[in-house]
Amino acid sequence: MSLIKTLNSQDEFVGFYLIKELEIKQTNSTPAKDYLDIVLCDATGQLPAKYWDASTTDKETFFPMGLVRVQGLVQTYREKLQIKIIKIRKATDDDGVFLTDFIRSAPIRPVDLIYTIKQAMDSIQDKEMHTIVSFCVKKVEERLMHYPAAKTHHHAYFAGLAYHMVRMLELGDFICKQRPFLNPDLLTAGIILHDIAKPEEMTAQLGIVSEYSVHGKLLGHISMASNWITEAAILSNIDLNSDRVLALQHMVLSHHNSGEWGSPVQPQIPEAIALHHIDTIDAKLQMVEDALDTTPEAENWTQSIRGLENKAIYRMKL
Numbered sequence: 446m447s448l449i450k451t452l453n454s455q456d457e458f459v460g461f462y463l464i465k466e467l468e469i470k471q472t473n474s475t476p477a478k479d480y481l482d483i484v485l486c487d488a489t490g491q492l493p494a495k496y497w498d499a500s501t502t503d504k505e506t507f508f509p510m511g512l513v514r515v516q517g518l519v520q521t522y523r524e525k526l527q528i529k530i531i532k533i534r535k536a537t538d539d540d541g542v543f544l545t546d547f548i549r550s551a552p553i554r555p556v557d558l559i560y561t562i563k564q565a566m567d568s569i570q571d572k573e574m575h576t577i578v579s580f581c582v583k584k585v586e587e588r589l590m591h592y593p594a595a596k597t598h599h600h601a602y603f604a605g606l607a608y609h610m611v612r613m614l615e616l617g618d619f620i621c622k623q624r625p626f627l628n629p630d631l632l633t634a635g636i637i638l639h640d641i642a643k644p645e646e647m648t649a650q651l652g653i654v655s656e657y658s659v660h661g662k663l664l665g666h667i668s669m670a671s672n673w674i675t676e677a678a679i680l681s682n683i684d685l686n687s688d689r690v691l692a693l694q695h696m697v698l699s700h701h702n703s704g705e706w707g708s709p710v711q712p713q714i715p716e717a718i719a720l721h722h723i724d725t726i727d728a729k730l731q732m733v734e735d736a737l738d739t740t741p742e743a744e745n746w747t748q749s750i751r752g753l754e755n756k757a758i759y760r761m762k763l
Contacts, residue, residue, distance in 0.1 A: 450489035453741055454526060456519040461536055462487055463547035464511045465653055469504055472497075481507060485515065485528060487547045490739030492519075494528035503533075509655055512536035512544060525748055548651045551600075551608035555590040558607035562589070565614045566637060571630045573681075573689045578634050580677035581641045581670070588644035596647065596654040598752045599728040599735070603652030606643050609727060610636060616723045624719075631716045635696030639720060642669035667707050670697045696720055733758055 447458035466484040471477040481496040481503065494517065496503065507513065516532040536542050551558065566582060569575040582589075594600035594609040613636045621629040646661030646669065647654045660669060671694050677683070678690050692714060699717045701708035702725075712718040729752065736747035736758055747758040 448489045449485070449487050449492055450739055450741055452492065452519045452526065452528075453743055454519055454521045457517070458519070459514070459516045460487075461512060461514050461540065461542045461547075463544065463653075464507060464509050464513060465491055467507060467509050469499065479504065481530075483507075483530070485513075486549070488549050490549075492526055492528050494530050496530040496533055506535060507533065510544075510650060510653065512540075512542055512547065514540065544651065548603050548653070550603035550652065551605055553604075553608060553611070555604040555607060558604060558611050559586070559589055561611045561614065562607060562637060565633050569630045569633055571689065573678075573683050573687070574630050574634045574693065576681045576683065577674055577677040577690070577693060578637055580681065581638055581673045584673065585641060585644040591652060592644045592647070592649055593652045593654060594640060594643060594728075596657075599731045601652075601654070601735075605652060606640060609640065609731070612727045612731075613723050616727060617719070620719055620723065627715055627719055631692055631696065632719055634693055635700070635716060635720045636723065638670055638674070638693060638697055639700045639724060640666060640670075642666040642673065645669055665707055667697060667701065667709075692716070700724055729753060 447456070447460040449462070452458060462485040464483055465486040468482045469479055470482045471479055478497070479499045481499045483494040483496060484491050485494045494515075512535070514534050514536055515528070515530055517528045517530045519526055520529055562582070566575065566578050569578060585592075589607045591603055592607075593602055593605040595605070600606065600609040614633065617632050617636050621627050621632060643666050646658060646666040648656050648658055674690060674693050674697065675685065678685050683690060695710065695714060696717050699708050699710045699712040700720050702711055702721045712721050732750050732752045736750055737760060740747045740760070745760055747760070749755045749757050
């Protein structure tokens with residue numbers, strides 16, 4: 446079977462893949478014709494694909510999260526690889542393929558990631574902060590075992606959110622040792638809480654986001670996490686006007702740094718500044734790592750990375 450990562454321009458191939466995304470679109474021709482705009486993926490990566498002249502049966506047969514057998518041709522369009530699907534059918538039991546074989550996952554076992562997050566949570570010595578963080582983690586603990594951190598940008602795979610948290614906790618621990626003026630309890634709490642509402646913001650199965658929830662569209666994970674902090678304080682008889690509650694809310698509300706990215710305020714306490722940059726460096730480096738990992742070895746340049754201002758990354762041969 447041809448893996449996504451091994452495909453190059455002009456390759457003709459046959460293989461089994463997972464439909465990660467699918468939209469029915471129309472061509473610009475007259476008369477317009479329906480086609481399937483698809484993202485095919487396996488555990489090594491993903492590529493956009495087009496199935497032209499889709500019939501009514503095709504439109505009723507293929508859906509996201511379905512396994513398919515594809516005969517295709519890899520083409521280059523606007524300097525990017527995409528697949529022209531020649532034949533496509535649903536996978537059957539006789540094919541011997543399983544959904545979990547096509548799912549990309551964090552490189553660390555989910556159970557170990559959750560253990561690390563709980564250890565960090567239990568290291569928080571401030572009792573009120575610990576109470577609030579524990580309350581928020583319990584809301585999503587089961588989903589943390591498998592939820593991605595985003596739909597496409599970074600850590601967009603099985604257990605990606607927990608992996609993102611753990612990598613940030615490692616960076617936070619280092620920075621607190623290097624900069625002792627930072628409050629380690631507050632920074633640790635902020636790292637755990639900053640994306641804690643992502644499982645409420647997105648609807649995901651096996652690490653693949655199918656859509657954003659109503660709450661996700663209308664409120665977003667930043668507002669929801671801030672609300673959870675308030676809820677935890679009320680239920681735990683913690684003063685809503687306390688500096689601790691205010692600091693945790695500010696950490697969450699400011700971690701994207703600008704209104705353009707969903708933050709109503711910019712970081713204005715030391716730990717919030719640290720949180721924003723820790724989040725940014727982990728997210729951006731993960732984008733680079735993911736792009737390099739999923740780029741065919743024969744290619745010197747990755748695909749353009751949206752989160753890096755649509756820049757491609759060059760693979761240096763050092």
